[in-house]
Amino acid sequence: MASKEDILNKIQILITHHFATPEEAYRYFDKDSDGKLKREEIIELLKKAEINGFIRGIVANKLIEGYDRSGDEYVDWEEFKAAISKIAKES
Numbered sequence: 125m126a127s128k129e130d131i132l133n134k135i136q137i138l139i140t141h142h143f144a145t146p147e148e149a150y151r152y153f154d155k156d157s158d159g160k161l162k163r164e165e166i167i168e169l170l171k172k173a174e175i176n177g178f179i180r181g182i183v184a185n186k187l188i189e190g191y192d193r194s195g196d197e198y199v200d201w202e203e204f205k206a207a208i209s210k211i212a213k214e215s
């Protein structure tokens with residue numbers, strides 16, 4: 125299984141290489157434009173970040189658990205920004 129660092133690194137590469145800003149990445153993955161990333165949208169992000177299909181579901185759960193501070197099982201913009209800055213700091 126890929127380490128947490130590998131996964132965070134892949135997400136950071138995806139965002140920095142394919143999007144001008146984290147805002148742009150967020151808007152891209154928020155497919156239904158409700159201003160939140162739900163589990164399926166996070167899985168799509170992980171797919172684009174080339175996270176192995178077998179662990180995508182687990183990783184999505186961990187991201188929601190780890191970054192959904194409001195506890196609504198969605199990652200909103202504030203939570204996404206916090207996650208990205210945490211990723212940037214850890215890498």
Ligand SMILES: [Ca+2]
Nearest residue numbers: 154158160161
């Ligand atoms: Ca959404």
